[in-house]
Structures are given as structure tokens and as C-alpha cells.
Amino acid sequence: MNFIIRAARPEDCKAVERMIMELAVYERMPDQVKISHKELERDGFSQNPFYHCLVAEVPEAHKSTEGHTTVGYVLYYYTYSTWKGRCIYMEDLYVMPDFRERGIGKALVASIAKVGTEQQCMHLQFSVLDWNKPSLDFYMSKGAQDLTAKEGWHLLRFDGVALIKLAQEAP
Amino acid sequence: MANFILRNAEPKDVSDILRLIKELAKFEEMEEQVVLTEKELLEDGFGDHPFYHCVVAEVPREKQSEEGYTVVGFAMYYFTYDPWIGKLLYLEDFYVMKEFRGYGIGSEILKLLSERAVKTRCSSMHFIVAEWNKPSIEFYKRRGASDLSLEEGWRLFEINKQSLLKMSAK
Numbered sequence: 001m002n003f004i005i006r007a008a009r010p011e012d013c014k015a016v017e018r019m020i021m022e023l024a025v026y027e028r029m030p031d032q033v034k035i036s037h038k039e040l041e042r043d044g045f046s047q048n049p050f051y052h053c054l055v056a057e058v059p060e061a062h063k064s065t066e067g068h069t070t071v072g073y074v075l076y077y078y079t080y081s082t083w084k085g086r087c088i089y090m091e092d093l094y095v096m097p098d099f100r101e102r103g104i105g106k107a108l109v110a111s112i113a114k115v116g117t118e119q120q121c122m123h124l125q126f127s128v129l130d131w132n133k134p135s136l137d138f139y140m141s142k143g144a145q146d147l148t149a150k151e152g153w154h155l156l157r158f159d160g161v162a163l164i165k166l167a168q169e170a171p
Numbered sequence: 172m173a174n175f176i177l178r179n180a181e182p183k184d185v186s187d188i189l190r191l192i193k194e195l196a197k198f199e200e201m202e203e204q205v206v207l208t209e210k211e212l213l214e215d216g217f218g219d220h221p222f223y224h225c226v227v228a229e230v231p232r233e234k235q236s237e238e239g240y241t242v243v244g245f246a247m248y249y250f251t252y253d254p255w256i257g258k259l260l261y262l263e264d265f266y267v268m269k270e271f272r273g274y275g276i277g278s279e280i281l282k283l284l285s286e287r288a289v290k291t292r293c294s295s296m297h298f299i300v301a302e303w304n305k306p307s308i309e310f311y312k313r314r315g316a317s318d319l320s321l322e323e324g325w326r327l328f329e330i331n332k333q334s335l336l337k338m339s340a341k
């Protein structure tokens with residue numbers, strides 16, 4: 001099946017919003033999605049974007065049963081390692097179930113790898129849920145290392161009330 | 172000793188920042204993994220498009236460390252994005268020299284960053300901690316942090332430069 005990978009445009013944000021929700025449903029956390037295509041447009045397409053996005057598109061003839069031609073996306077941003085310097089972080093990677101097994105996921109990851117190497121990034125990092133076996137297998141086959149298992153890294157968060165409380169105590 | 176100030180890092184601070192980065196890496200038993208140089212810190216933090224932001228803790232000359240340093244702590248952060256909630260502040264490194272602990276410097280740095288997170292419309296502040304680093308985990312949990320690896324099962328993965336080159340060449 002024919003597909004192209006291209007940089008997302010502001011008008012793609014509605015499709016990206018739809019797929020973000022599909023991925024959140026798969027990750028069993030749909031109630032945690034609080035933003036819409038409006039915030040995505042504002043935050044991804046200003047002078048200082050907070051993220052970058054690539055989408056996978058199929059021709060009209062191969063559109064999904066609901067009529068969508070944007071069938072996958074990868075959302076990423078640049079990070080910084082105090083040990084190595086510039087890095088790239090893959091925040092979301094998703095291909096609609098009907099369009100899997102056609103190399104689209106592989107092409108999206110390869111596109112990010114290309115961006116990362118062109119921007120002189122030292123590594124690509126991302127997080128996966130421990131029960132998500134298909135994704136774990138996919139990434140391990142590409143040479144990924146599980147740093148949580150290998151080095152014991154845990155992801156922590158201050159949010160909501162805890163963050164506001166901390167901020168109110170600022171000097 | 173209660174005297175210290177927190178300020179934004181300036182280009183002249185890169186040598187102190189690298190020194191503190193190496194001290195923290197040594198504590199994390201990964202000193203040999205630090206390949207970053209002062210030149211890269213300068214270009215990447217103080218150029219047209221900064222990849223990171225940094226605050227430093229400074230003490231007066233009369234309170235300098237045994238080796239004569241007045242920059243005694245730092246925190247490096249940048250903005251990331253969660254497609255569910257939007258902008259986040261990511262705390263990459265956070266360190267106070269051993270002889271200057273117990274005076275509230277770490278707490279004040281954390282509060283300052285939290286304030287910046289809230290002021291810049293961030294929903295959350297994220298960071299990683301090694302599971303064996305009990306003092307740090309306690310420090311953060313006392314202040315209301317949640318462990319997403321334990322609570323939701325998130326595992327951190329990495330693909331190194333060599334594998335990236337291999338993937339992008341296909």
C-alpha cells in the first residue's frame with residue numbers, strides 16, 4: 001500500500017487529535033486527555049514550537065472505513081542530556097489498527113531517526129507501558145534498551161495540587 | 172549559613188555547570204558517561220535557540236567551598252509536550268554540592284522551578300530518578316511527587332546514535 005510520511009501542518013491537528021485519543025484509549029487512559037486540536041495548533045505551529053509532528057498519509061483510494069487518509073503520526077521534541085548534549089524524545093507513535101503491518105510504523109520511526117541524526121542528537125528516548133508487549137517487541141527489535149530495567153530509572157511527576165502548592169512556596 | 176541566591180545561569184557559568192554535572196554523574200556511578208563539553212554547553216544553552224535552561228545557586232565569596240567555588244548548585248530544565256495535557260517542564264538535572272546541603276537550597280530551587288512551570292502554563296513537572304536513590308525519591312515524595320513507573324507502568328527506553336544511523340539509512 002502506498003503511503004507518505006510528511007511534516008504535519010496546522011490543518012492536520014484535528015486528525016492528530018483523533019489519533020491521540022485512539023492511542024489513549026489503547027493505553028487505557030482516555031479520561032486523561034485534556035487538550036484539543038486548538039492547543040495542538042497553538043503549541044506546535046508558533047515561532048517557538050513546543051513539539052514537532054510527522055504524519056503518515058494514504059491516497060484517497062485507500063482511506064479508512066470512516067474516510068480518513070491521515071492514518072498515523074509521531075510526535076517528538078528535543079531534549080538535553082547533561083552527559084551527552086542534544087537528544088530527541090519520541091512522545092507518541094501511533095498507526096491506526098487497519099493500517100498496520102505495512103511498514104508505516106517502521107517508516108515513522110526511521111523518519112525520526114533521520115531527523116535525530118541530522119540534528120546531531122546523541123540518542124532517541126521514549127517511554128512504553130510495561131504491559132504493551134507488541135510495542136516492547138517492536139522497539140527491542142530496533143535495538144532499544146530498557147533503561148528502567150537496566151539502570152533503574154523511574155519517571156516521576158509533580159502535577160495538579162502538588163505543583164501549585166510547591167509554586168506558592170517560591171521565594 | 173543561610174546566604175545564597177538563585178539566578179539564571181550565564182555564559183560565564185558553563186565551567187561550574189560542567190563541574191557540577193560531573194559531580195552528580197559520579198554520585199550516580201556514571202561519571203565516564205559524561206562526554207558533554209563546555210563549548211557544547213555554551214552553544215546549546217546560550218545561542219539563538221537554547222536547548223536547555225539553567226538556574227544556579229551561588230554563595231558569597233566568604234562562604235565559598237573548600238576548593239574555592241561559589242556556584243554550589245544547579246538545575247537544568249527544558250520544556251516538553253504531553254499530547255494529553257500540553258506543555259510540561261522537564262527537570263533534567265538537579266544537584267547541590269554535599270557541603271552545602273541541609274540549608275534549604277534544594278527546596279528553594281524546586282520551588283522556583285515549580286513557580287516557573289505554573290507561570291508558563293505547564294500542567295506538570297516531570298523528571299527521572301534512579302530507583303536505588305532513596306534519599307532523592309523521599310525528598311520528592313515528601314513534596315507530593317508521584318512515581319509514574321510504579322503507578323502506571325511506564326518504562327524509559329533509549330535507542331543510541333549507532334542504531335539511529337542504522338535505522339535512518341534504510
